[in-house]
Amino acid sequence: MRLSVVFAILVAAFALCSLASAQQGDAYIGGGTLLSSSASSSTVIPGTNCGTDAQGGVLCPEKGGTYLNVGADVIFRNRIGAAFDVNWKASQGALGGQVPYRPILVDINGVFQPRLGKKAGLDLFGGIGWQSTRLYSGNYQCSYFSCTNFVSSKHFLVDVGAGIRYYVWGHVFFRPEARFYHILNNTDTSSTGIGFTSNNVVRVGASIGYTIGPE
Secondary structure (H helix, E strand, C coil): CCHHHHHHHHHHHHHHHHHCCCCEEEEEEEEEEEECCCCCCCCCCCCCCCEECCCCCEEECCCCCCEEEEEEEEECHHHEEEEEEEEEECCCEEECCCEEEEEEEEEEEEEECCECCCCEEEEEEEEEEEEEEEEEEEEEEECCCCEEEEEEEEEEEEEEEEEEEEEEECCEEEEEEEEEEEECCCCCCCCCCEEECCCEEEEEEEEEEEEECCC
8 A cells, every 4th residue: 555545544534533522633744763683793694784594584673764654643531542653664775785675664552641731741652553564676566456566574563652742833743752663573584585683673753743622
């Protein structure tokens, strides 16, 4: 699914939920980067930052680069609600310096937003989702509806995170944030021959958003 389609679905769902019984809704965009562990020094492939596993697959660290994110939430009574986020690598990376790739992380979270003052508050997240890692081949395969030049490796994930929200002007807020993702079988190389060095990934960054309803 194209990211523009994901964004359209997200906006539509956010609008519908905001018209229901929600007390508040937020939409936000932002950026950041990923942090994760490097390959073991005993398995590093010369000239790269990647290593190998026992089956001969290549494991590269899932870190660095610029990641963009878009999301929305709806908040109900007692400052509890739900959120939907999409994060993706802004440009293709190169696993082992050779294979073009782009991770996309999608998560659906419960949210708790305790207030810290008139203009500040916490955003606490926890939920589930999936990571789809696209490996680009350069060869297009087409159906009746679209053409793609990649294969995807998908893995279930759980995540927790937090951000500090500060209203800089009216209903516009700025939010430094961090998320921890545990991605199941992120180190598995059986399907594509390539995986990542760790099942654990941290995203750090910041978002700018707008609140509909009382902030």
